[in-house]
Amino acid sequence: MKTKLTLVALAVLSVNATAANFSVPLDIEKDYACKRCVANEHSNSLGVMTEQSTHLDSQYGANADIRSEHFSVDANNAGADNGYLKAAAYYGDFALELAYVDRWNLDDNDIGAERKQLSAGAKYQNQLITAFVKASSEDKQGQRISSVVDPKPTNYLETIDHTTQVMNAGVQLHGDFWNLGVAAFNSDFTDNAGVDADNSAQQASVKGGLNFGTTRLSVSAASGKMIQDDAIEQENSLVPIANFDGEVETLDYNARISSRFAGIKLNGFYRYSNRDNVSGSYPFFDAINTPIDTSKTQYGFDASYRLGSAKFSAGFEQNDRTRNDSDREETQENELFARVDYRLSAFNSHIKFTTGERTGSDYRIGDDIFEKYYLADRDRLSTELGLGYSRNNYGANLKVILASDDYSNSSALKKSDEVLVNLDGFYRFNDQLVLNAYAGTQTIDSLELHNTEIADEFSYFGFGLEQYQINDDISVGSSYTFSFSGSDTSVDSIEMGDYYQYQHLAEVHMDYRINARFSTRLAYTYERHYDTNYANQPIESINSIADLNQNYTDHKIGAFFTIKL
Amino acid sequence: MRILLKIGVLIAFTASSLFITPSVSANQASTPLEQVLVNKFTEAKYSNKGADTCIACHKKSQSVMAIFNTPHGDTNKDPMAGLQCEACHGPQGKHRGKNEPMLTFGNEISVEGRNSVCESCHTQEHTPFHDQACSDCHNIHQAELAVKQPQAQCSNCHMQQESAKFKRSTHLENLACSDCHNPHQEAPLAVNDTCYSCHAEKRGPTLWEHSPVVEDCTTCHNPHGSVNDNLLNSRAPQLCQSCHSQAGHPGDVHNNLDGFTQGQSCMNCHSKIHGSNHPSGHLFEK
Numbered sequence: 011m012k013t014k015l016t017l018v019a020l021a022v023l024s025v026n027a028t029a030a031n032f033s034v035p036l037d038i039e040k041d042y043a044c045k046r047c048v049a050n051e052h053s054n055s056l057g058v059m060t061e062q063s064t065h066l067d068s069q070y071g072a073n074a075d076i077r078s079e080h081f082s083v084d085a086n087n088a089g090a091d092n093g094y095l096k097a098a099a100y101y102g103d104f105a106l107e108l109a110y111v112d113r114w115n116l117d118d119n120d121i122g123a124e125r126k127q128l129s130a131g132a133k134y135q136n137q138l139i140t141a142f143v144k145a146s147s148e149d150k151q152g153q154r155i156s157s158v159v160d161p162k163p164t165n166y167l168e169t170i171d172h173t174t175q176v177m178n179a180g181v182q183l184h185g186d187f188w189n190l191g192v193a194a195f196n197s198d199f200t201d202n203a204g205v206d207a208d209n210s211a212q213q214a215s216v217k218g219g220l221n222f223g224t225t226r227l228s229v230s231a232a233s234g235k236m237i238q239d240d241a242i243e244q245e246n247s248l249v250p251i252a253n254f255d256g257e258v259e260t261l262d263y264n265a266r267i268s269s270r271f272a273g274i275k276l277n278g279f280y281r282y283s284n285r286d287n288v289s290g291s292y293p294f295f296d297a298i299n300t301p302i303d304t305s306k307t308q309y310g311f312d313a314s315y316r317l318g319s320a321k322f323s324a325g326f327e328q329n330d331r332t333r334n335d336s337d338r339e340e341t342q343e344n345e346l347f348a349r350v351d352y353r354l355s356a357f358n359s360h361i362k363f364t365t366g367e368r369t370g371s372d373y374r375i376g377d378d379i380f381e382k383y384y385l386a387d388r389d390r391l392s393t394e395l396g397l398g399y400s401r402n403n404y405g406a407n408l409k410v411i412l413a414s415d416d417y418s419n420s421s422a423l424k425k426s427d428e429v430l431v432n433l434d435g436f437y438r439f440n441d442q443l444v445l446n447a448y449a450g451t452q453t454i455d456s457l458e459l460h461n462t463e464i465a466d467e468f469s470y471f472g473f474g475l476e477q478y479q480i481n482d483d484i485s486v487g488s489s490y491t492f493s494f495s496g497s498d499t500s501v502d503s504i505e506m507g508d509y510y511q512y513q514h515l516a517e518v519h520m521d522y523r524i525n526a527r528f529s530t531r532l533a534y535t536y537e538r539h540y541d542t543n544y545a546n547q548p549i550e551s552i553n554s555i556a557d558l559n560q561n562y563t564d565h566k567i568g569a570f571f572t573i574k575l
Numbered sequence: 576m577r578i579l580l581k582i583g584v585l586i587a588f589t590a591s592s593l594f595i596t597p598s599v600s601a602n603q604a605s606t607p608l609e610q611v612l613v614n615k616f617t618e619a620k621y622s623n624k625g626a627d628t629c630i631a632c633h634k635k636s637q638s639v640m641a642i643f644n645t646p647h648g649d650t651n652k653d654p655m656a657g658l659q660c661e662a663c664h665g666p667q668g669k670h671r672g673k674n675e676p677m678l679t680f681g682n683e684i685s686v687e688g689r690n691s692v693c694e695s696c697h698t699q700e701h702t703p704f705h706d707q708a709c710s711d712c713h714n715i716h717q718a719e720l721a722v723k724q725p726q727a728q729c730s731n732c733h734m735q736q737e738s739a740k741f742k743r744s745t746h747l748e749n750l751a752c753s754d755c756h757n758p759h760q761e762a763p764l765a766v767n768d769t770c771y772s773c774h775a776e777k778r779g780p781t782l783w784e785h786s787p788v789v790e791d792c793t794t795c796h797n798p799h800g801s802v803n804d805n806l807l808n809s810r811a812p813q814l815c816q817s818c819h820s821q822a823g824h825p826g827d828v829h830n831n832l833d834g835f836t837q838g839q840s841c842m843n844c845h846s847k848i849h850g851s852n853h854p855s856g857h858l859f860e861k
Contacts, residue, residue, distance in 0.1 A: 030609045030688040032616060032678055034654065034662045034695035042625030042659055046634065047643060047650050092749060113749045125773075155839060156846050159860060163834060163843035174775045199775035206776040207852050236778050242854060249854045256780040262765060270687065283765045285789065289780055297857040302784045306765075316685055318606070336786055353682060380826075382818035384787055384794045409734050423817040432734040450738050456809065459820055460828045464809055466802045470741040495743035495802035499813060501830035509810065511743040511802075541743070543804070545837050554838035 052077050057572035059087055065118075065537075065564035067091075073572065091124070105133045116152060118539070118560040123152030123170050140191075143179040150174070155555065164553040171202040190218045207240035213260070224270040234260040248295045256289040277325075278311040304333045312347075321351040338385040341370035345390070356405075358398045366390035380459055386421035390414070406435035424457040442479035448472055465498045472515075483523040490516045507544025511560075514538040519568075526574070533568040608683045611676055615668045622667040626659035632671070642716045653696065663692050663715075680710040707732075712758070739800030746798055746806070755798070767792055781850030783857045787818070788849050811840035 057073035071090030076083040080100055087093035091114035098107040109129045116122035131144035149172070156168035180193030194214045201208060213234030220227045238256040242249060263282040268275070287301035312325025329343040345366035352359050368388040373381060381387075392413035399406055411430040417423055434448040449471035456464040472491030479485045496510035519533035541560040548554055622628040633639045642648040648655055654662035661667060669675040680689050689708040697709075712728040729752045730737035740747035746755075755769050764772075770792045771778045779789070787794040795814060796806040803810050809817070812829050819825035829835040834843055842848055845859045853861035 030613050030685065031691045032612065032665060032688055033691050034658065035616075035619065038619065038621060038658065040621060040625060040658055042627070044626045044650060044655070044659060046627050046630040047648070047655060047659075052644060115749055157839050157843050158846065159844050163838065165838045165843065172776060197775060199778065201776065207779075207781065209775065209778050209780075211771070211775075211778055236780060238778075238780055238852075240852060242782065242852065245854050254782050254852060256782065258780045275687075287780055287784070287789075289782075294854050294857070296855055299782050299857070300784075301780070302786055302789050304790050331790070333786060333790055358682070378822065380820035382787075384791075384818065407734070411735065422820045430735060432738055434734065448738075450734070452735075452738075456813075458813055458817055459826075460816075462813060462816070464813055466809075468742055468802050470738060491741065493741035495741075497802050497810060499810070502828055504830040506830065506836065507832075513741075544832070545810075545840060547832060547837060549832055549834070549837050551834040552838045552843050 054078075054575040055572050056575060057570060059090065059568065059570045061090070061566055061568040063564055063566040065562050066566075073570070076575070103134055103136045105135075107131045107133075118541075118562060119555075119558055121153055121155060121167070121558075123150050123154075125150045138183060138185070140182045140184065141180070143177075145175075145177045147173065147175045155558075162552060165555045167555065168205060169203045172206070173200045173202060174198070175200075187221045188219060190216075192216045207238050207254075209236065209238040209240075211236045215262075217264075226268045228264075228266050230262075230264045232260070232262040234262075236260070246295070250292045250294065251290070254289070257287075259286045259288055260284065261286070273315060275314045276311065277313075279309065281308040282306070300335045302333060302335060304331065306331050310345075319353050323347075323349040323351070336385070337375045337382055338370050338373050341368055341385055343368040343388075356399055356401050358396075358400075360394075360396045362392075362394040364390070364392040364394075380422040381418065381420050383417060383421055383423035386423070387418035388421075389416045391416075403438040404436065406433070408433050422459050424459070426454060426456040428452065428454045442477060442485070444476040446474040446476065460502055462499065462501045467494070467496045467498075469494045477521075484520065486518070486520045488516075488518045490514075507547075508542050509544055511539075511541040513540075528574075529572050531568075531570040531572075533566075533570075535564070535566040535568070537562075537564040537566070539564070606683055606685070608676060609685060609688055612665055612678055612684070612688075615666055615675070618666065618668060620666050620668045621658065621661050622671075625661070626655070628667060628671065629660045638716055645715060645717070647715050680708070707758075736799045739797075742800035743802050744804050744806050745800030747800060770798070777849050779850055781852050782854075783847075783851040783859065785848060785850055785859060811842060812836065815841045 054076040055074070056076075059069070059071045059073060061069040063069075069087070069090035071087035071093045072085050072095075073087065074083045074085035074095075081098060082100075083095075083097045085093070085095045088095035088110070090112075092112055094109065094111040096107065096109040098105060100106075107130070109127075111125075111127045111129075113125040113127075116124065125148055127146055127148040129144060129146035131142065133142040134140070150170060151172075152170045153167040154170055155165055157163055157165045174197060176195065176197045178193065178195045180191060182189055182191030184190075192215065195212070197211045199206075199209050211234060213232055215230060215232035217228065217230035219229075236258040239253050241253050242251055244252070261282075261284040264280070266277070266279045268277045270276075282305070284303075284305045286303050289299075289301045291299055291301060307330045308328065310325060310327030312323060314321055314323035325347050327345045329345070331341050331343075332339055343366060345364060347362060347364040349360060349362040366388075367390070368386075370385065370387070373385075375381070390413070392411065395408075395410045397408045409430075409432045411428065413428040413430075415426040417425060430450070430452040432448075432450040434446070436447070437445045439445065450469070452466075452468040454464075454466040456466075458464065470491065470493040472489065474489040475487055477485050477487050492512070492514050494510065494512045498509070499506040514537065516536045517533060519531055521529065521531045523529040539560055539562055543558065546554070546558045548556075630640075646652070650656060654660075663678070665678040667677075670677055678684065678689075678692070680692075686708045689710055693709040711731070733752075736752075737747075739745055767789075777788070777792075792798075795808055797808055798806060801807055807814055812835055816825065816829075824835065825841075827835075835841070837843075839846070847853070847856055847859040847861065851857070851859050851861060855861055
């Protein structure tokens with residue numbers, strides 16, 4: 011260590027290093043008459059698409075890319091799953107936007123949900139002021155797995171039918187060296203199926219920023235409420251309340267500062283977040299409910315110093331938490347890191363060491379009970395190595411992470427070790443053909459009480475061949491990815507069974523320009539999907555859902571047709 | 576004591592850098608190329624015909640000419656109404672003919688050096704806390720890159736998070752990084768507030784609260800992706816047993832195919848694990 015610091019010191023003394031300043035000069039006036047600055051005319055276009063699948067529903071959608079001085083329309087597979095339509099109008103400093111976004115995420119057993127969000131917003135912006143207002147309404151519908159004890163545990167598919175309406179508004183004033191703004195939001199959640207309790211939330215915030223030379227400061231504060239006042243089921247005459255008068259008050263403070271001084275870049279931050287649950291506490295038949303208060307205080311700083319081709323960084327972060335009605339009401343975490351980046355011509359690399367520690371207040375549990383893992387003392391160690399090489403026509407990146415979490419002997423979770431490797435690269439055959447390839451693996455091995463060993467494994471590899479231009483009118487592209495996710499659990503040396511998923515996903519497409527106005531794309535996608543879980547086996551003691559495994563092969567053909575207007 | 580030792584090492588590291596750093600002038604370069612450019616900026620030999628001089632040679636490059644489809648290519652506003660190409664790429668000097676280097680926003684220029692160009696105009700939007708060059712994520716010659724491919728630039732550094740899109744359960748199948756993260760935001764939302772923006776039903780408060788749920792969603796879930804269903808850090812009952820070890824069924828050895836390991840495991844009975852509103856829901860069963 012001593013030798014290293016001495017070498018660093020010598021190097022620093024030999025080089026004056028700070029950032030160069032290439033600001034756009036204000037004192038040079040040129041009256042250029044640019045004859046060649048001719049913008050390519052944007053081609054407005056409209057299109058339609060359809061996808062026919064052997065496994066999923068047929069999709070039909072519309073595409074649009076229309077822009078003018080005062081409005082724009084952007085549609086991407088609008089009408090189909092995961093499509094959107096956005097329209098905007100501009101008039102001077104005013105802008106209006108309407109959007110419809112669909113997010114579809116259902117598995118082979120129709121478990122999951124589809125979200126349909128409609129939003130409208132207005133924005134006014136000039137040199138001094140920015141003001142905005144935005145409203146959105148989202149409907150979420152689908153199914154999720156739930157369970158009821160009646161009298162034996164019975165799993166069933168529960169309906170999801172949610173509506174969430176949000177309103178945001180804010181005003182910000184800004185000058186050359188400062189900004190100051192206020193904002194507010196209101197959110198109302200309704201469960202149309204009556205399963206989850208309706209709730210609402212409001213928050214008001216103020217934030218400001220200051221730039222002073224190479225020092226920048228930003229601060230913000232927010233105060234909010236989360237309210238839930240649904241009726242309580244009157245299962246018997248002993249229920250003490252008719253409605254739950256639930257309310258949580260939140261308070262957040264943030265401050266960040268960044269400065270450059272004598273070649274060193276310094277950052278610091280402070281963040282405080284308080285959740286004060288002011289709901290009532292009532293004696294129910296089985297127990298008394300205890301509203302939970304939590305608070306989080308985080309602060310830290312880091313410094314970096316650039317020295318020729320190398321950059322040295324180090325930082326510290328403290329994360330303290332409190333919560334009431336807990337086995338351990340206070341925890342303190344700290345984390346330190348040191349990192350060196352080195353770049354030499356086309357080669358770049360970095361190495362980063364991180365060490366962290368969690369301690370806390372005394373436990374309030376018996377000797378025969380293990381500590382909860384998220385409260386237990388923990389030592390964390392991580393090493394990250396990155397290597398990269400990049401030329402105009404080829405390049406590759408490698409990242410390796412080794413990390414370990416060691417918990418105290420009295421924790422229910424003993425340890426967790428992670429190894430992660432990511433590799434990617436590209437090769438440009440010519441301007442029309444680029445090959446991308448990627449691969450990676452991650453393993454996480456954990457040890458829990460009862461000699462329970464959990465081995466998580468994740469692997470993937472694939473490639474993409476971008477836009478091979480066969481001639482002026484035809485280009486083709488292709489991609490393929492294989493991914494595997496698995497988790498093996500053994501409890502007291504007994505293997506629990508299969509729990510893994512894999513997927514092959516291959517795609518090939520061809521773009522064909524019929525003439526100057528009409529173009530088309532044809533695409534074929536192959537998917538092999540397999541997902542199995544030992545917990546899906548039927549047994550006598552519970553009524554489980556018949557079959558949650560997934561095992562299918564999908565062939566999908568897509569056709570896209572575009573007209574330039 | 577260990578933390579004191581660690582802090583001591585860190586302070587020694589930082590202080591040694593501070594003390595041994597000589598005083599420096601306001602505009603000095605950290606690479607040879609940067610020094611060449613600093614000299615060119617000092618000489619300030621701008622061309623006589625502005626962008627016309629540049630385009631005479633660079634017009635064949637589609638990626639260069641694409642700027643005229645972007646706000647930076649609007650000839651009625653800066654930079655195209657001012658110094659044009661040289662506003663960002665520096666004075667032409669002896670670039671033409673002798674191929675003297677221009678400022679091309681490559682990695683050979685320090686982050687601060689590259690950002691000093693953008694910060695000339697974009698002071699309000701600047702985010703000083705992410706040690707990245709603006710040009711690492713924004714290619715201003717292309718109109719739609721940042722909008723159409725919001726993932727592409729993030730994955731250059733965040734390969735680990737990006738690869739999670741291939742996991743058994745993931746948020747990245749339908750969401751872009753920018754749906755949850757705003758790299759320009761100087762005061763990000765608390766983790767749970769970010770989750771509540773889509774999962775408002777988890778916001779509560781509920782009559783019976785589960786402590787780790789209200790404290791931090793990431794105690795049990797990994798938002799990027801997981802090899803387990805529902806973004807869970809591990810499967811039940813192991814996930815639950817990493818906290819619940821009390822004598823009785825929560826702490827027992829569960830190594831058989833029974834009601835504790837099959838179906839929804841612990842959630843076969845404790846189905847309201849995110850919180851319950853039922854008068855008898857203190858164990859999250861109703």
